[in-house]
Amino acid sequence: MKKVTAVFAALLVLAVVLFAGGEFATRSNITNELKKDNPQATISFGAYPVLLGALQKNIHHVEIDNPSTLEVVTGDNPQVVGDPEAHITIDGLNLENEDAPIATTLHVTTVLPDNFILAQAQLAMKEQMSQPKNATSLEDLAGALFSQLVKITSITSEPAEGTLAVQFTDGAAELHLKPVLEGGHVAFEATNAQLFGVDLPAEATAAITEGLRNSADSFSQGLKVDSFDVTDGGLQVALSGTNVNLAELGQ
Numbered sequence: 001m002k003k004v005t006a007v008f009a010a011l012l013v014l015a016v017v018l019f020a021g022g023e024f025a026t027r028s029n030i031t032n033e034l035k036k037d038n039p040q041a042t043i044s045f046g047a048y049p050v051l052l053g054a055l056q057k058n059i060h061h062v063e064i065d066n067p068s069t070l071e072v073v074t075g076d077n078p079q080v081v082g083d084p085e086a087h088i089t090i091d092g093l094n095l096e097n098e099d100a101p102i103a104t105t106l107h108v109t110t111v112l113p114d115n116f117i118l119a120q121a122q123l124a125m126k127e128q129m130s131q132p133k134n135a136t137s138l139e140d141l142a143g144a145l146f147s148q149l150v151k152i153t154s155i156t157s158e159p160a161e162g163t164l165a166v167q168f169t170d171g172a173a174e175l176h177l178k179p180v181l182e183g184g185h186v187a188f189e190a191t192n193a194q195l196f197g198v199d200l201p202a203e204a205t206a207a208i209t210e211g212l213r214n215s216a217d218s219f220s221q222g223l224k225v226d227s228f229d230v231t232d233g234g235l236q237v238a239l240s241g242t243n244v245n246l247a248e249l250g251q
Contacts, residue, residue, distance in 0.1 A: 034064060038083075041066045059093035072115045076151075078122040086110040100247040106240060108223065113234040117164065117212070118155040124211020125152055152208070162230050163191065166208065175205060177212070179235065184224035186216040221249055 034043050041064055048060035069082035092104025154167045158176075166175040177188045190205040216225075223239040 034062070038066050038069060057095045059095065060091070062088075062090040062093050064088040064090075070113070070116060072113075072119050074115060074119050074122060078119040078126070080116060080119050080123070084110050084112055084116060100245050103241070103244040103246055105242055106223070106244045108239045109236070110239075111231065111234050111236050112219075114155050114157055117157075117235065118152065120215040121152050121155060121166065121208060121212055124215060125207060127211065157230050157232065157234055159230050159232050164188075164230065164235075175208065177209065179228045179230065181225060181228060184226075186213060186220075186225050186228050188212050 034041065044063045045059065046061040046063070050059060064087070066083065066086045066088065068085040070084055071079075071081040073079040087109045089107040090103045090105070094102040094104065096102075152166060152168055154165075156165045156167075158165055161176070162178060164177045164179070166177060168174070176191045178191060180187050180189055188209040190209055216228075220237075220239055223241040223244070225237065226240050227236070227238040229236045
């Protein structure tokens, strides 16, 4: 009887060791796959066994911390390369199609720094200036002239006011933008828009607010925006989605 008990105990220990080894290998393999686009990312799976989830083609829980890979150039030729830092939580990662994993629920929290927002605003203004102008009123003409002559030179977040201070031509004009949520999308309301104490043309402010809105929609990649808060040094954004194709998300 003692021999049977000893054999059973040995088999149990062996099973635990094999399971632990398989669990470690599975976590390592999935981690390596998830870190392909950002090798510096930190991946965690919580306490739920990943090996069982992998066998079922459904990982219970995944958390990813992506450090910033942003490279931002502002000025006459603005450029944005890479992505801002982000904390990603996935509950239910379906691996039936390994080339297109599906997140049952996805939550993303990120911070967009001021220089990123500045570059996006400068890109929006540059695109606006490249479009043909069809001025039908004096205000349209003034707005078109403003867009051609005045450049955005800085954007500073103002947490106390919940706004972004946009400066043109090193302080010649200033515009305050307040981000608001409209049906899961971000919009910007312009306040205190003045040039040497005179209100800016509506077309000029519209070009900036619409450009930033389009940039925000492009950044969200179809996810719902849950919150959009002005913080010290940038904007903190929380997004979410259900049944999200992760292969399409980064395209």
